[in-house]
Amino acid sequence: NAGVTQTPKFQVLKTGQSMTLQCAQDMNHEYMSWYRQDPGMGLRLIHYSVGAGITDQGEVPNGYNVSRSTTEDFPLRLLSAAPSQTSVYFCASRSSGGPSDTQYFGPGTRLTVL
Amino acid sequence: DAKTTQPTSMDCAEGRAANLPCNHSTISGNEYVYWYRQIHSQGPQYIIHGLKNNETNEMASLIITEDRKSSTLILPHATLRDTAVYYCIVGINTNAGKSTFGDGTTLTVKP
Numbered sequence: 340n341a342g343v344t345q346t347p348k349f350q351v352l353k354t355g356q357s358m359t360l361q362c363a364q365d366m367n368h369e370y371m372s373w374y375r376q377d378p379g380m381g382l383r384l385i386h387y388s389v390g391a392g393i394t395d396q397g398e399v400p401n402g403y404n405v406s407r408s409t410t411e412d413f414p415l416r417l418l419s420a421a422p423s424q425t426s427v428y429f430c431a432s433r434s435s436g437g438p439s440d441t442q443y444f445g446p447g448t449r450l451t452v453l
Numbered sequence: 454d455a456k457t458t459q460p461t462s463m464d465c466a467e468g469r470a471a472n473l474p475c476n477h478s479t480i481s482g483n484e485y486v487y488w489y490r491q492i493h494s495q496g497p498q499y500i501i502h503g504l505k506n507n508e509t510n511e512m513a514s515l516i517i518t519e520d521r522k523s524s525t526l527i528l529p530h531a532t533l534r535d536t537a538v539y540y541c542i543v544g545i546n547t548n549a550g551k552s553t554f555g556d557g558t559t560l561t562v563k564p
Binding site: 343374379380381382383384398427429431439441442443444445446447 | 487489494495496497498499502540553554555556557
């Protein structure tokens with residue numbers, strides 16, 4: 340299993356540009372989440388999904404959209420990039436089982452907005 | 454989910470036990486304690502979790518106080534590769550993986 344994969348690894352955008360961060364998992368996990376991590380800070384939840392077709396907002400959803408058309412994929416869209424969105428973005432997944440089903444994280448996408 | 458409090462940083466000598474504390478005084482009866490770590494900006498990695506009993510796995514031990522208001526993660530023989538940020542998270546894991554990560558404890562293992 341590849342686990343959780345994210346593309347691209349690095350991205351530089353100009354203010355106002357849009358782009359999609361890709362996230363895929365091959366573990367047939369129901370739950371997927373997007374986090375951002377600013378320098379020296381912990382992770383903050385952006386959006387999450389409990390299954391295909393179902394998404395909800397986390398702590399910091401403004402400026403981001405998500406959709407979940409398949410179990411495997413959970414893309415994150417930046418609508419109009421701003422310098423405040425410069426961060427490292429992590430995608431995570433877990434199965435829908437009980438408390439022993441922990442989260443698996445991808446390697447991250449490092450985004451810089453100029 | 455309950456809020457957690459962790460020290461900002463700790464040092465540990467290589468080969469010694471590293472004891473990382475976490476306060477979670479508002480934890481409710483059905484909330485678990487989870488520990489993750491993040492090595493040098495990689496994605497966080499699960500370490501261990503527990504409800505009220507002490508737990509041990511190949512990576513670490515978790516000691517939860519009887520009142521469940523605090524816990525300690527123990528790395529029995531810390532190595533340089535254990536240098537990382539350690540996150541203590543409390544919550545009901547059935548909440549769709551929407552864990553709230555604080556700033557964690559930066560553990561530095563020194564030779």
